[in-house]
Structure formats: structure tokens, C-alpha cells
Amino acid sequence: MWQYAIKRILLTIPTLFIASGLVFICVRLLPGDPALLIAGDVQDEAALDAVRQSLGLDQPIIVQYGLWLKNMLSLNLGISISSGTPVVDLIVSRFSVTAQLVLIASAIALVVAAPLGLFAASRHNTRTDSVIMITSILMLSIPSFWIALLLILVFGVELKWLPTVGYVSADENLLQAVRFMIMPVLALTFVVLGQLTRMMRSTSIDILGKDYITHARAKGLSEAAVLRHHVFKNAFAPTMTLMGMIVGSLLGGAAVVETIFTLPGIGRLMVDSIYARDYPVIQGSVLLVGTAYVFVNLVVDLLYPFLDPRVKL
């Protein structure tokens, strides 16, 4: 098993290597000149050249990439063209905001979805089950950014209960942090809840149809015990896998929700930096998000045998 684990981990390295190279090239294919953004108002070629030189943009691409790679290995991802801050500091602080958002939303969703899905499966073919099923499909069909807009409309604009913009970090003021995060978290939780409930429910239903469940019942185990000991454990694993994938993709994909609530998250940073042609930040943030995504999937893959005893590596 360790062999497999190590092989998997090693495989991620060339993947990330290629990914970073791809980003590097793509980013430089983007039309638009960062130097113009900085000094453009003044229309002077010499000034623009000076800016380009200071940003290192006058070197051949291979040299630039080599330099970046070398620096990256010593955790120096360069300086942001727009704000002058070290990229590492920037992406780490932004990433922690997104991570908070995504993890809290996913955790809440999981805590509600797992028992709910199990419950629906146990009431399979009754009206309760149908209601839960339809509700969960409905929830995962509604775009999170629409829910965000509706939440703002109801709680922010009409009722004025919650602030609609901004962010306070938890270590500054916990109560305020919660107030600012409620709506963004709700918007994400809504959709994830639907996805996880559906998965938990369908997996539970599959398991309930298996032979060993019939045997367990025949042995005299109560329905509750059957659900708890056999169904839940086995249905949980695929649900966890799904959650891992969801978390991984949300880490980069929550950009729209972050934009709506102006949260200083990494999704929004990536989008903004692409608009601003801030090459170091684009590269750094994509690298981080890509690594996180690969890492989360790796962890889920490796944890799978522990969660689902039927699977052997």
C-alpha cells in the first residue's frame, strides 16, 4: 500500500510541473502589456521600457521561466506587479479566506447531508424519500451565485440584517467574522448540501439492496443498527470522496461568490490578476490552487481504503 501511496505522490510532481509551465506560457500569450498599465498614462516609450526591464519582462521566456522555477523552489514567488507585495504572502492570506469559506460550508453540508441521505434511503419509495430527493436535486441545480444574490436581496437590502460586503478575519473579531461570513457560507452550503445528500442517498440505497444487509436483518439486528453499522459506514466513503472533489474544485471555483461578497479570496485574486496581467500573481495563485486540488484528491484517494474496507489497494 505504501508503494501505491508513494507512486501517487511522485506522480503529482510532473503534473504540477507541466501545469505551471502551461500557465507560464498561457499567461504570456495574454494580450496586453503590464508596463502600459503601470506607466501608460504618459505615452513615453523610454519610460515603458524601463518599467518592462524592472519587471524582468525583456528576457526570453525560457530565462524568465527558469528564474521563476528557481525562485519557486526557495518559496519566492516574486512580487505582485499591481501591489508590490510578495506573492507568497498575498496568495497565502487569500487562500486561507477561501479555505475557511469552503471548509465551513462543506462541513456544515456534510453534517446535515449524511444523516439526511441515510434517512431518505431508509424511507425509500415513500413520500418522505421523494421529497428529500427532489429537494436535494433542486438545491444542487440552483446556481450558488443566484442564491448569493437572493440572500443579499432579502437579508442585506430588504431586511438589512446582515452586511453585504467585506470581511473580518476570525482572529480579529469572531462575532463580526461570523456576521460577514453567514451569507457566503450559506450560498455555498446550499448547493453542496444538495450534492452530498444525493450521493449519500443513492449510495445508501445501493447498499440497502445488497445481500449482506438482508443477512444482517435476518440475524436479528434492528433497523437502526443495520443503518448505523453497515449502511452508514459504507455509504460514507463515496460521499467523502465526492466532498473531497467538491472542496478541491471550490477552492478555485468560488470566484463568483467571492466577487459578489467582495471576500478577499483566492478565486477572486486569480480573476483580478488575470485582468490586471499581474503575471507573478497569476502564476503563484494557479500553482497554489492546482497544488491544493491535486493534494485534496490525493488525500481522498489515499484515505479511501480506510473509509471503505471493501476496497483494497
Added chain:
Amino acid sequence: MMRPRFNLYLGASLVGVWVLVALIGLAVTPYDPLDMNFDTRLSPPTFHYWMGTDQYGRDLFSRVLSASSISLIISLVTVLIAMSVGCVIGAIAGYLGGIVDRVVVVCLDAIMAFPPLLLVLIFLSVAGPSASAIIWALGAAFVPTAARVMRSTVLSIRETEYIEACCVVGSHDTWILWRHVLPNCVSPLTVLATSMFATVLLLESALSFLGLGVPPPRATWGALLADSRPFLGQAPWLSIFPGIAISLALLGVNMLGDALRDYLDPQQRQASREGL
């Protein structure tokens, strides 16, 4: 069995309505979705304007209609492209195995390490915004997913069929594998297609929301939602109706996909036979 049928009926009807509306929307709408009328800006729903008007006096109902066509076409063509290209790649990788397979997998993983949003963003920034660019960008972003599914399907089929084929037929194993691969792919690929369709639609809306969708003044649902943002308090109908449209369309596709999956998944059919 009640569940899949219900899924099927509701899902199919929602999707059917969408397709119908989209087809109608291509031909005729109450007003030209691009026509501006400065005297009736930001009007709430009335007899003349069923869903109200936007800040330029354009009829929202007409715009939602025409957006339904565009969204449908973009999603459909994207899925077709992603599936065809992805399946070819996946089949080749799964079939040939060895070093080719390894290289392809690493490359696919590299692309999949990007959040799809980012891939499309970069692609569109390079290619410039246009309906065709979005389709290619989204298609390219989903090729790896299709390829991966195809590859694992081919691999599992190869496992089962190879043993029989190799000993019995010999030089015809290629043809037989080909003959066996395709039919067995239909089921997982159909399931994949429906879930991909939903994801693409959602992603396209998100892109439009961020301003990267089909260029204005044509609008997709996501763009309509984005445009509604500054007027959230003044004109909530601008946010409500497009959102309902997207949600219903996605609901239909998801339900249809669920019903198809239930139908095509043998485990599920087994369970239904046991009367559970």
C-alpha cells in the same frame, strides 16, 4: 418503479420545455431583445412587459427567451466537442496502454489541476470573447473529464474481454475489442454527458456573470444576472426571473440525468427487481 419514472417525467418535461422555448426564442420573441426604449426603463412586470424591463428599456422576457437559445446551443455543442475529442483520446490511451497511456494521464491530470474557470478565463483572454471561443474553451476544459471516463471504461472492458478474446480469436481481437468497447461505453458516457451538460451550463453562466460570456448585447442567463446586480434593490425582477430560468433548466437536466443513470446502472436495476 416510482422514483425513476417521476424523475424521468419531470426531468424530461422541464428539458422539453427548455428546448421548445429555445427553438421558439430563435424565431420570435415579443420584442427584439436588443431593442431599447428609453421611456420605459426599469419597469416592473406589466401587461406589456411580462418580466419587466431593464435599465435600457429592453424587455426582460424577450431577453430571457433569447438567452435560453444561446445557453442551450453553447452547452450542447460544448458537450459534443468535449465528448468526441475526449472519448477518442481516452479510448486510445486505454487501448494502447503503456507509455502512451502514462503520458496522456499525466497531461490530462495537469490540465485537470486547473480550476475549469481559470482555463476558460485564460483561453478567452487570449482568443478574445465570442460565442465560438467560449465553446472551444469550455470544450477544451472538459475534454480531460471525458477522456478519463472513456479511458477507465476501456480499461475495464479490456480486462474482461481481453482474456476471452486473446485465446479464442487471435488476430481479430482488435476488431472484436472495438465491437465490444463501443456498446459498453454508451451507458457511462450517457451518464457523463448529462452531468457534463449541467456543469457546462452552470460554468457558462458563471463566466457570463464574470463578464466573459457571449459578448453583449446578446445575453445569456448568467449575463442577465450580472447585469441585474447594480439594480438589486430597485428592480429585483431583473435578478429573479433569469435565476428561475437557469434553475429550472438545470433541474430538468439533473433529473433527466438521474433517471437515465437509474435506468442504465445495472446495480440499480438489480435493486428494483428485488422490489426494494
Added chain:
Amino acid sequence: MAAIGVVGCGQKVPRSSDVKSEIRIALQSDIRGTNPGVNRDVFTDDVLLQIVETLVTYADDLSVVPLLAERVERSQDGTRYIFHLRRDVVFHNGAPMTSREVVWSWERMLDPATNWVCRVWFDGSQGLKIESVTATDLYTVEFVINRPSVAFLDLLSNLQCSPVILHPDSVASNGDWIAPVGTGPFKLDEWMRGEYVLLIRHDAYRIGIGERNGLAGNKEPAGEVFRGVIIPDPSAAKAALLSGQVDIATRLQVSDLVDIEAATNLTVFKRESLDWNVLLMQSARPPFDDRLLRQAVAHAIDFSILAEVVSGDVSQPNASIVARSSSEHISCHQDRYVHDIEKAKDLLSRSGYEGEPIKLITNKRFANMFDNALIIQRMLIEIGLNVELEVLEWTTQIDQYYSGDFDLMSFGYTGRTEPSLGYKAILGPKSENAFYQWDSAEAMALLNQTETELDPGNRRSMFCRLHAMMLDEAPLINLYNNYIIEAASDRVIGYDAHATQKPRLWGVSLSTAEGEGGE
């Protein structure tokens, strides 16, 4: 030229203990740096304006008045300017301002190593050259320039890269920039990148007498602490204003008007800015090398509706380079194209246009440019032009503006207070620089004359002639001056907007109801 945005983050809400005594203003973008005129954009200028000052600046009516100088003399031949400095100016570090610091500042700005963005305006590459800046005594500085320049004092007041007076302590001994030690009413206390900028009162600022007058007059700081909270998203800025998270917001949108005017605790300021919106037409290549086509476009546009819809009725149509809020905008500049669809169609049919598709470039970063494009497209389709929108990213659009690669472009220019500077932005040989819009030898010659013509009456009639020539030639179409919408909550008093769209934080304090500050 219009402003350029940068990467910004969501703002941190200030700690509750600070809330009572500070005044919060929403900033649309983080500042680029603290080195005036070197690492800048329009948002950086907004903040630095509170910290640093120039020898002369703009009054309410946009005429140039002394600020750090007490008075200015000009020699008869127009090549020598003598600035008599105020004697009561104190830098943030306590040192008094003398001619020494003025000369030091100018030498630094004109030194190529500093990378001062506007050096080219003064080093001869565009004609004007400052030959010398000398201190004739402790409070007198003399500038010698190579030829008379009517715009000279305007250039000294310019807001794009203000030639500010700094103390040498701003720079380290090896020339590295440290921080701006200026003469302004506020000091830069703290800069948390992406989050906020904190300004505190410069207690030794000279006592103010009289009224505020544009960017001059009584600039005595009334409030103690100002926090510039960075909120890049316009909807977010409005929400922050309405919910009281910020007290002042500049650069609000037209779509915000309904909500902020309905709010009972806000005062709304609406002005026409010096900036102007424009429709560019590339006359260097088909189809817009055809003057009849350009004129057809000009008559197809209903400028009143455009201005009304896009600016929320804040701005009126203006076909002139000279802004309506400028004192130079005399009656000849009111001449503009008549909206006449029949005439437009007639001109179109007489032109060489054959129905080929035309791309109208715009962007989503600046709502006014986008809205203008959207509406103009409809108006042009109405007369039979096959116009399509091309929405680019701002960075890409700037590229194409510079390279001249476009048919039609919805664009905006930052305001100039001096007409000649405005014309200079668009008038020039395309062979030299593709970004020039109007390539006319006759017009250029006339413009050159205005730069050295010292008689104001003559100058005015020259500009009138230029305007008439421009209307006839139609190299581009000016639409209207941009709008300024600002708002302040009743938690503060003393705020007012200015046509330069620069926030003025001096004279602003907490209203006495808060129990703090006040006048």
C-alpha cells in the same frame, strides 16, 4: 486618458474601538505606491493629494492660483517665472519649507533616475524645457524656460503627476524612496496593502484663513483621522455607504443614484467632471477614412438621450474638447452636431460605405464607456450601419488604442484644465504615434500657436477655430463630460465635491452629534 484599475482585496472593517473617532472614505482601488508621480494612477493621486502640495494649483473655477507660493511673477517675454514662497509652510517632519527644498524637489523630478512620469513635459522632448530652477533667496525660486508657454502654470498644477514639493528626508542617502514627507494637511500614518490607508492630521499645518477654494484656499485639516477603505467593487462601495461602514464615497455609479438619493442620512453631490467620454473613429483606414461616413455617425447619435441615460442626467452633451466646467468653455464650444436621422442616412448613402461589418470596441471596466457603446450601437444600426460590439478587457483595449487598431472605440479621457493640453492628447501626426486621433497639419499649426500666444482673447478665438475645424473634420466625436457622483453621510460635515473629482478631506470633520471634533 482614463484611469487604470489594479488588483484590490475586500476591505477589513476597522476595529470597533477606532470607529468613533475616524472618518472612513471608500477607495475604489489600492494605491500603487507613495512616491508621487513615479508609481501612480488616478486612485493613488486621490490619496496623495491629501499629503503633498504643489507651488500652484486649481481654484474652484479651475483657474490656476498660488498654493505653496504666495504669488507668482512672470517676465515680459514669458520665459522667467518667479515664485515667492509662503513663509508659514511646515513639512510633516517639522522643518520649514524654503527655496532649498523647492529646488531639491524639482532637481529630483527632472533627474531621469527618479523616473518621474511627467518628466517629458519639461525636458524638451515635447518642446518645453525648464532650463533652470534656482533659489534666488530663502523664499524665492526662479524658473527659466526655453520659450513662452501659456500652459506652464497649468502643467505645474497638473493632477496626473503633480510636481509636489517634498523634503529631502523622503529619500534615503542612496536615493531610495522612503516615504512622502510633504507639506499637506495630512500625514500618511499607515498603509495596509489591499486593505486601507490611514491618514492623520498634520498638526503643524498652517492656519487657514477664509474659505476653501478648489484645491487651494483654506486647507486646514478639521478631522483627525481618515481611513481610506479599499472597496474595488462598485456595488460593494454603495452598500458600504448605505450601511454606514464608510462615511464618504466618491466615484459612485449612476445606478447607485436611486438608492443613495432615497437614503435620508446621505448628502449627494453631483457635478460634471473634466473627464470626457468620446467615440473614436480610426480615420487612418477604411471605412472611417471617409469623412462623409464619420459625419453620418455624428448626426446619427442623439447626444441628449445618451448623456441623460448614461450619466443619470448629471451631464449635458458636450462636443468640445474643452470641458463644460472649465472657464474656457465659452459659447463657441457649445456648437455641436444636430441629431438628424434623415441627414445621417443621406450622408451614409453618399459615402462609400457598403454594409461591411464594423466593430465598436468597448470594455466592461468603465460602466460609462460600456453603456455609451451599447446605446450608440443601437443608434447606428438605426441608420443602417452594420455595427457589432467587441467587448475587450481594459488592458487589451488600451493596447489597441495605442496601436490605433480599431474602427470605432468607446473611450474616455482624463480631464485637462488647459484646453491646449486637451487638444494635445488627440492632435498629432499618426505617423509618429498611432494613438493620435486627429492628424491635420493645419490644426497642429494652430495648436502650436496657442501654446505661445500670451493674449487670452486671441487664444480663445484660436480655440474656437480649432473646435469648428474639429466639428467639420469629425476625426472623433466628443459625447459629454463624465459625471461625478459623491456622497457623504450626516456623520460628517464639511465635505463637498470638486470638478477635478479629487476628494478633499481638509475642512471635513465629524458632526458634533457624534460628540467628537467638529468646527
